[in-house]
Amino acid sequence: MNNDDFLEAYLKDRCDIVEDALQRYLPDEDSMPQELHTAVHYSVFSGGKRIRPILCLAALEACGGDIATGMPTACALELIHTYSLIHDDLPAMDNDDFRRGKPTCHKVFGEAIAILAGDALLTEAFVLLSQAQKVRFPAERRLAVIQEIAHAAGMAGMVGGQALDMLAETVEPDFTGLEQIHRRKTGALIEAAVKTGAILAGAGEEKIQAVCRYGTHVGLAFQIADDILNVEGDSALMGKNTGSDATRGKVTYPALLGLEQAKARLAEAVEAAIEAIAAFDSRALPLRVIARFIMERKS
């Protein structure tokens, strides 16, 4: 089996496992208003690639852990990612009508329910991370995971990044500003995904640091690839209009560096990610192929 076949089978398998777990972990209909339940499920099960949970599980595996033990954390990461998409798409923010080829949450359920669905998913992530679990990790390790994820999601991470992104629409873009935005908006949660995987596996400080460096580079690669896809991707595959960043005058890597330079920067980031975990054994193979996948993905 070559790397491409391995990757395809691996991602499919992991995606299915994560979908199953999300179905199990999300509260059932009786525990919340029907409309909110429908909106939450609509947004969570809308064809996401589950990259953050998959990265978390791959890091856990690379550090010698059992992936079954990481499912609540992996799913919490996806809930937080989904909440951030719902809120970012709102009229007051990016005002997007489509996401993955489907109308965005507020287009279907209205703004009030969309805001609340986002709030609910963010909060539910912490319910999931804190509740009694079949697999009993040391409580200190679970607190460390909660702290990492809360920090990545918060003012210094995703929320701060989205605020910078909003404010950047009114000022002249520059490279430092762009990196700041993306490190927080996309990078922080990706880094938290692999770091929490390593923490759950009980990895030592050196391994945790190596996985964090991998996460930083992969997060950057992911954002550059996204920007490039927005310029030259196939809008049918993407499920949204390509070229929308340029129309909106959004700060992107291709806009600032040119397309060729942006691609070179992407390749560098992927190499740096793989280099960061060079000392890991073959259990880190998934982390390595995922890094390449980010560069080559078509949607």
Add this chain to the structure above:
Amino acid sequence: MNNDDFLEAYLKDRCDIVEDALQRYLPDEDSMPQELHTAVHYSVFSGGKRIRPILCLAALEACGGDIATGMPTACALELIHTYSLIHDDLPAMDNDDFRRGKPTCHKVFGEAIAILAGDALLTEAFVLLSQAQKVRFPAERRLAVIQEIAHAAGMAGMVGGQALDMLAETVEPDFTGLEQIHRRKTGALIEAAVKTGAILAGAGEEKIQAVCRYGTHVGLAFQIADDILNVEGDSALMGKNTGSDATRGKVTYPALLGLEQAKARLAEAVEAAIEAIAAFDSRALPLRVIARFIMERKS
């Protein structure tokens, strides 16, 4: 010193302690965009009565704990309360222009920053609850606190209650529906406030249950009192227009029960709260006088 003097001095003292702690715990300017920092501080320091943190500390004290150890939890409760006010006031939700006599967050900073300030505060609460603290409670106890608060804030609690409230504006109000909304929207976090205080103090199951019952009744009393103040309160003291619920056709206790019946229900709830902690010693005096204060407050 009679009860009124004691109460006034007590609430003032606790309010000051909580304000100081909030100032210390909120991330500084360097860690987030200036505009977001300003919006967060504007909303957190806008004259809140700090009822939830004060209840948490009072329950901690009533169960024999040292209040200094409860400050991160007390402050996390206030951050979550503040986030919920910011999001509830948004144009897509209750569309309120004023809160405590000042323009609401979105009126000053715009909707995008208001949504993000709410998201930031909700997330920051979990940073605060999970981060390494000077006072080292057993990690299991800290996880239990996170779980209680996340559950109270989430789909089964505050978010679910606000969704019900939004949906209720389009259907005929009834009493069961009203109780459902308030138990989730206001009651859940107040109950979590006293319950987490008891958990932090290391109280036994019986005491925790008693404190929970106190919280349920006090939460109900708080909501009825709020509804009554909206009918007959002094708008200058309240910092918002009275009578706004009626104009909006909102489901309230006075609207459903009539004013006199609503007042009788309030008095019953306060008595039941005090009865729930009848077996506690004099360290529960603050819990007792706070219950009475809720009935008698003017704003």
